[in-house]
Amino acid sequence: MIEDTDGKAGLVWVQRQPNAWHQAAYHVDDITGLHWTATSGGVGVPLGNLFLAGYVRCDSMVSGELDHSGIHGACPHSIKIIITKAHNDPALYAKLAAQAGEKPQLDRNVRIAINGRRYHRRKCPYLPRYRRRVIRLSEARARGLMACKACKPPE
Numbered sequence: 001m002i003e004d005t006d007g008k009a010g011l012v013w014v015q016r017q018p019n020a021w022h023q024a025a026y027h028v029d030d031i032t033g034l035h036w037t038a039t040s041g042g043v044g045v046p047l048g049n050l051f052l053a054g055y056v057r058c059d060s061m062v063s064g065e066l067d068h069s070g071i072h073g074a075c076p077h078s079i080k081i082i083i084t085k086a087h088n089d090p091a092l093y094a095k096l097a098a099q100a101g102e103k104p105q106l107d108r109n110v111r112i113a114i115n116g117r118r119y120h121r122r123k124c125p126y127l128p129r130y131r132r133r134v135i136r137l138s139e140a141r142a143r144g145l146m147a148c149k150a151c152k153p154p155e
Helices: 090-100 137-142
Strands: 011-014 024-027 032-039 046-057 078-083 109-113 118-120 132-136
Touching: 011 078, 032 078, 032 090, 046 090, 109 137, 132 137
Parallel strands: none
Antiparallel strands: 011 024, 032 046, 046 078, 109 118, 109 132
């Protein structure tokens, strides 16, 4: 387990969005509400993938810097953060991920041709340029549509 200068175990590096260059370290005990999310902290940007997330008090960071303006309420308050595997100890990340529960399947968007029998990725060469629409993968499955064999969308 990683220890900081105070002797507390478990510093976790967090971000507001997975691609943000601002990072901050928090004590593992200061992170609450661990869950999987496809929406960033702050402005709520859709992420496209699922990330481990939680909440911290904006005034309890040990070191670093986060994208946080305080515009959503007077500080200090709780803010949503993203915990990435790349910036943390693998054993600590695995422990936090286990606390968040099983990672759910992300319901992605797929494309279908109007009256088609298959669903496709966005740039599939077999998807007609016209008379197509975007639906959720779960809806395509519910309709009994098959995955395109050429572009191999998620099943």
